[in-house]
Amino acid sequence: MFFAFIDLALDDQAQELRAYLKSLGAEISTEKSPKGIEDDLHKIIGVCDTCFKDVPEQDIESVLNGIVSMLVTIPPERAENLVLAFSEKLTKATGQNLKMITLRVMWLLYQSLDESSPMRYHVYFHLVQIARSVDQMKHVFKDVNHLKSQFASCPPSNEQMQKLLRLLHEALLASKNSEQASKVMVELLGTYTTENASQAREDAQRCILAALADPKTFLLDPLLALKPVRFLEGELIHDLLSVFVSEKLSSYQQFYQNHKEFVNGLGLNHEQNMKKMRLLTFMQLAEGNPEMTFQKLQEELQLKPEEVEPFIIDVLKTRLVRARMDQSAQKVHISSTMHRTFGQPQWLQLRDILLSWKQNVVGVQEGMGAIVKPKIEPKK
Incomplete structure (x- = not known):
């Protein structure tokens, strides 16, 4: 049985859905509610999961889309409880195929809501929950800037945004998108102020651990500037982050020997930490050494x-790092390297480079001008 509700009035749609769900065994009357369409929807949503079992997938999606088509006609100020109830029903669906159906239906609902509707936040939150369960995060999340633009017309409260960012961080990590997960966590920590930074302790620790464990994250210096991370100064987790930010491999080994149980208790892999610290140490060495021998690397990186x-x-x-390896001479020639930290010295260095580049461009322009400028013939 396939439903097509386009040409039906809302009352007729509701009555068809009531009758169909009752035929599947739902405890619902086939009669219209005397209280109107909103009460009809409330009762239909309450039993809509009856169609989740032993029903063709096409019919399931058609029924759920029919509910969406009615939901979006309800004034926003009266639709909140209905939308929340429907969203919660869909997040409880089980099975890969059924979850994919509910994901499409939730996306339709999200897209159908007006951009100024406060319900977009709640629908998107449930949408992420479903997408996470079926490994489809790439279809519902692009990046932090795009996320914020989605709620520009009706921004969520700070607490709501923090809750969403935590969910996104977990979902992105589960989908092995550690780069975006890290950016989401940094955005989350940025929502705290000096006054409430102490409340972000758990988030700050989670952020540090995710950054240290991520094999693709090497620029860790910006984390130290975040207020919730600064609140952890003096604690071992902050000391460990500082080692990864600016120290060499030997410093990490010393830290590990002194706090082995702490590092292992965090769930960090010591061998992975060693591998990452070797890369970071090499970057630091490359900043001041345009040429290094293999012997030096053996000693410094063990x-x-x-x-x-x-x-x-x-x-x-x-x-x-951009470099060239010379096996015969047992050397590495460094062309350039990413800085582990980017503070005032690096900004000054960048300024000098840009000033030099500007002067060179001016010199080239003047030289070209002298070449192409027509010579003025002297008057006879």
């Missing part, structure tokens, strides 16, 4: 002779 070349190849794959 590598065996046969491990040096594979390590350099791994570094080049990250594109953190």
Whole structure:
């Protein structure tokens, strides 16, 4: 049985849905509610999950889309409870195929709501929950800026946004999108102020752990400037972050020896930490050494002779450093490297580079002008 509600009045749609759901065993009357369409919808939504079992997928989606078509006609100020009840019903669906149906229906509902509707936030929150369960986050989340633009006409409260960002962070990590997850967590920590930074303790720790564990995150310095992270100063988690921000491999090893149980208790992998610290240490060495011998790398990074070349190849794959390996001379020639920290010295260096570039451009322009400027013939 396939439903087409386009040409039916709301009352008729409601009556058809009542009759169909009752035929499936739902405890619902086939009679219209004397209280009107909103009460009809309330009762229909209450039993709409009856169609989740032993019903063709096409019919399930048609029934749920029919409910959406009625929901969007209800004035926003009276639709909140109905939308929330419907969203919660859909998030409780089980099974991959059924969840994919509810994901499409929730997306239709989200897209059908006016941009100024406060219900868009609640629908999107449930939409993320469903997308996470079926590994479809790429279809509902693009990036932080796009997310904020979605709610520009009706921004959620700060508490609501924090709740959504926490959910997004967990969902993105589950979908192995650690880069976006890290950006979402930084956005979350940015929602706290000096006055309430102490309340963000758990979020700050989660942010630090996610950044340290992510094999693709190397620029950790910005985390230290976040107010909730600064609130952790003096604690071991902050000390560990500081090691990854600016210290060398030997400092991490010392920290690990002194606090082995703490590091392991965080769920961090020591061998992965060592690998990351070797890369970070190499970057730091490359900042002040345009040329390094294999022997120096062995000593600084505690590598065996046969491990040096594979390590350099791994570094080049990250594109953190531009370099050329000279096997015959047992050296590495550094062209450029990403800075581990970007403070005042790096800004001054960047300023000098830009000033030099500007002067060179001016010189080129003047030189070209002298070449192409027509010579003025002297008057006879």
